[in-house]
Amino acid sequence: MSERILSPAAGIAPPRGPGAPRRGRSPISGSVLGLVPFTAYILLFLALPTLLALGTGLVDGDGAFTWTNLAALGDPVVLNTFGNSLWLSALTAVVGAVVGALFCYALIGAKPTGVLRTVVDAASGVLAQFGGVMLAFAFVATIGIQGMVTLWLRDTFGTDIFADGVWLYDTPGLILPYLYFQVPLMIITFLPALEGLKPQWAEATAMLGGSRFGYWRHIGAPVLLPSFVGCLLLLFANAFSSFATAAALTSQGSQIVPLQIRAALTSETVLGRENLAGALALGMIVVMVVVMALYSLLMRRAARWQR
């Protein structure tokens, strides 16, 4: 990964763009200088921190190379945390993708610049990308011990949702808040794919005597499948890397990986190990890289129909 980050600086020498050399008056070397500030910025604040984060997983307290930190990833406690993160992400990704796709379907044919689309786009953007801590507050107010829905269920139906103990501040409590940003993210990412369905395809189907069901069965579903799975993977990655909502909601314990990284960062030794944060970060990155690589693969496949 690092080599590819570095390549803007390394790959500049021959600008291969057709006609690039005969274009400008000033020599190419002058333009190359223009790329320096951004490259330096990326190296300092993206490449370096990433390498440091991954690197600390591979060095011991004295800075010597070691594999022993990675052994922490095999620790039952850590394995359990990764398990929690994975099932939480998978569950909210699948449910989020299905509900989000259904909502996208409802929006087919709505005018892109109309009021409905504008409001849905903006609301989805807020919830999917900028909610974080505030979504935790929203769910404390909704299904917290004194939450609106909790009290309403208790007073109206006599149901106590916390009869078996308060689960909101534990891993199951993260499911609803996570869905609250997963569904909007699905809407943002999947809607463009639905818009890529060309009206001509529907017309052609009708001309050949196909029904609406036939259209979805033979055209809509196959064309959209790569996008759908791709978006589902993006949702998985999104939940897997999410920290703020969980941090604000769970006051104690480290049920998911990001929370365990926090614990490892704020106290020097967790599980009696040094540099555990680095090892956990490494584990997270491995999962993220695999998921995102699959995502971009599927998106390239999906792009075939969206020209």
Add this chain to the structure above:
Amino acid sequence: MSGLPQVHPGPTRLTRWIIVVVIGGLFLVPIAAMIEFTLRRGLEGGYDLARWAELFGGDGLTGEYKPVLTGLTNSLLLAVVTVLIMLVLLVPTMVLVRIRFPALERVLEFVCLLPITIPAIVLVVGLAPVYSVVARILGSGVWPLAFAYGILVLPYAYRAIQANLRAVDVVTLSEAARSLGAGWLTILLRVVVPNIRRGLLAASFISVAVVLGEYTIAALLNRVNLQTALVIVSKADPFVAIIFALLALAFAFALLIGIGFIGAGPRTQRKVRS
């Protein structure tokens, strides 16, 4: 344009509204709960506006609410600096790559979308040592945090600007300007920027929304911003925290509605291949 009505693959009007109302309604519940929560009167029950009045009338944000004010000021400062970093570092690079180094476009896209793959919580593990050096050079103020935020907003800003940049023939424009004797800076500021101002505005709005909602990096580097302050205050007074959360969500919503009306957001987004 949308095809004959009977072959339209979308839902009927009724189905559409049922889905929108049911799912949309469910999504409004937590927001309604937040509003209801802030209107509750103490133990005697019932509702009034006392908590809102208390916050915005009289003494305002003093005493135990002081952290929220500090956090808000810090977050606004961070938003401004982050937007500046984005405009000064990212925009000229994107334009330069577009005009002079088309071969590097894919590399730039890869780099700009990379922060999606690297979770903020992982980044912060490596940012901690970087910031202990940064604090020595730039002081321990809150604004240097904007350098890290500049990375967080890269994917959003890149997409907004790139969508606009693709729709404008920057290469021809810059050649025309150059043949009239314009220098690089003139081309950038007086030819390209006015043509992509919608993308720039959208990118700036999104950056502001990201910065106002950011928690992870500030919390783990022990800096105070709006979100970390809200978490602290929520422990003592959940009502104030929820009022501010509502206001912040409403503000972010307004910013994104703004992008929608600028027209660069939703409509052009689909052209971006990711």
